[in-house]
Amino acid sequence: MSRPLLESRDLRKTYRLGRIDVPVLKGCSMHVDRGEFLAVLGSSGSGKSTLMHVLGGLDRPDRDGGEVLHDGQPLAGRSERHLNRYRARTIGFVFQFYHLLPELTVLENAMLPGLVPGGVGSGPARRRATMLLDRFGLSHRLNHRPRELSGGERQRTAIARAMANDPEVLLADEPTGNLDEHTGGEILELLSEAHRDGLTIVMVTHDHLIADRADRAIHLVDGVLDTATPAGALA
Numbered sequence: 001m002s003r004p005l006l007e008s009r010d011l012r013k014t015y016r017l018g019r020i021d022v023p024v025l026k027g028c029s030m031h032v033d034r035g036e037f038l039a040v041l042g043s044s045g046s047g048k049s050t051l052m053h054v055l056g057g058l059d060r061p062d063r064d065g066g067e068v069l070h071d072g073q074p075l076a077g078r079s080e081r082h083l084n085r086y087r088a089r090t091i092g093f094v095f096q097f098y099h100l101l102p103e104l105t106v107l108e109n110a111m112l113p114g115l116v117p118g119g120v121g122s123g124p125a126r127r128r129a130t131m132l133l134d135r136f137g138l139s140h141r142l143n144h145r146p147r148e149l150s151g152g153e154r155q156r157t158a159i160a161r162a163m164a165n166d167p168e169v170l171l172a173d174e175p176t177g178n179l180d181e182h183t184g185g186e187i188l189e190l191l192s193e194a195h196r197d198g199l200t201i202v203m204v205t206h207d208h209l210i211a212d213r214a215d216r217a218i219h220l221v222d223g224v225l226d227t228a229t230p231a232g233a234l235a
């Protein structure tokens with residue numbers, strides 16, 4: 001068997017609220033294979049976003065709190081330059097609440113990851129963002145601000161942004177969570193198409209019907225993976 005693209009081993013993450021420790025991930029081991037579409041299910045507060053942030057290198061596990069491996073190599077110990085490159089080129093992140101910058105246009109938002117350290121650079125990012133926005137039906141919106149867009153259009157812009165550096169894996173945190181059923185369906189279709197084109201996707205969702213569209217679903221319960229629930233029972 002080939003190495004997983006991403007893997008977490010016994011991941012532990014504790015937030016500190018004032019003087020109280022709040023353990024969120026309590027030994028979470030999972031993996032995603034290259035080319036896979038993995039759904040992550042779990043109730044609110046079970047640690048799904050935390051897991052995505054740690055997998056994406058946006059946050060770190062606790063000291064001695066397990067590890068994240070990319071292509072079999074641990075993230076811990078990589079230099080800041082390598083971590084920047086990992087965040088920029090390996091991972092594309094889709095946030096639940098879009099997180100578009102209001103003062104930038106649609107095109108500027110979508111090409112932004114090209115400009116961060118480790119990104120592909122302004123020219124390639126502009127070309128790729130323009131191509132993606134066109135593919136997502138937003139070519140007439142390139143110079144609009146996010147506030148002039150519908151929720152579905154904002155999420156499509158956010159997905160174009162996540163793909164601007166041509167990442168290996170898209171980490172999508174409830175990409176349909178704030179959209180009506182029809183618009184959510186369109187977003188899901190767009191992600192499925194990117195997956196058919198070869199993109200690896202990890203998608204958080206509350207919706208078992210949406211998880212059904214994935215190759216495989218895992219269930220996070222109180223900071224660990226629920227191995228007692230067979231995959232079929234999730235649907």
Ligand SMILES: Nc1ncnc2c1ncn2[C@@H]1O[C@H](COP(=O)(O)OP(=O)(O)OP(=O)(O)O)[C@@H](O)[C@H]1O
Nearest residue numbers: 015016017022024043044045046047048049050051
């Ligand atoms: N930055 C933080 N500081 C302190 N506590 C946090 C922080 N981020 C998350 N938490 C807590 O960690 C727990 C898990 O949060 P997380 O956002 O990972 O859950 P989730 O499964 O994504 O939930 P939801 O489905 O509501 O998005 C929650 O109890 C939350 O309050």
Ligand SMILES: [Mg+2]
Nearest residue numbers: 048049050173
């Ligand atoms: Mg969340």
